[in-house]
Amino acid sequence: MSIAVSADIKPSRLLLLIMGFACLCVALIGVFACLLMPGQLSWLARGVLAAACILAAAIALFLVLRDRKTVWLHISGTGQIRVVEHLTSGASRAKPQVMKAGLAQLLAGTTIWPGMLFLRLRLENGKTRTIPILSDSVSEDTFRALSVACRWLISHNTAKARMLEK
Template sequence: MSIAVSTVVQQSRLLSGLLMLMCAGLLWIAGLLLFAQVGELSIGARSLLAVACFAFGSYVFFRTLKSRKIYKIHVSGSGQIRLAVRPETEAGALDEGELVELLPDSTLWPGLLLLRLQNEQRQTHNVVILPDSVSAEGFRALLVACRWIVMRHADADKRRFSGN
């Protein structure tokens, strides 16, 4: 069985929707703080809290819009990973990408992949992959390939520390 897989990861609509709901909730809370009587807080404290909620909600909203990226992940049969990144706003094909290493603190769950990938210059890419980011078959294949890579590294570490 080969673990080779190549897939394009889009931004998750579910995650984007949840972030937008959080931002809308923060804006709603800011409005309530400004225009509704909230406990025993003074108008100065309410205004300060409202501004903080508005600023944080706006920051998350615009940061989410700005950081939308498309990832192309290619795992070879030997477990070597190539990552190509392109902002979603740019048109064109993804290039070949760069070699990256799967870090051990990545999360590999059946419904969520949080891949922490590090290139040779020690830059880290955090890739959030939900089932709606890729095809169902691509998600499963990527999960199996990443688990195989983690197990292979764990076996190599075990042999190195045992002296074999």
């Protein structure tokens, strides 16, 4: 059986919606803490708490929006992972511009659930990258193939580690 799979992973709209709702909740908690806690804290302390919550929500939303890039992931039959980040111009249907490309290694902490994959990868430059893959990021068949390939890689890496320990 070959585990080779290629996938064009688009940013998940569902994940963006969930993160946007979480940021809104944090901001509203700050506002409600400012308005609904009379007598327990001074106005200054409540104002600082509200501002901190709103600032934290804005920063979190900015970071989520900044990391929304389309990623092409290729896992070869031998288990080698190649990651290519690219930017597509929204107005035209031109070929995507490659931003970064390189080999990666699947790390421990990769999460594989039936409807969600969080791939932790160590890139060639030593940085760690987490790629969230939800069911709306790829087609159903591609999601299934990625899940099988990642499970195979995890079991293969675990077997290699056990052999090295002996």
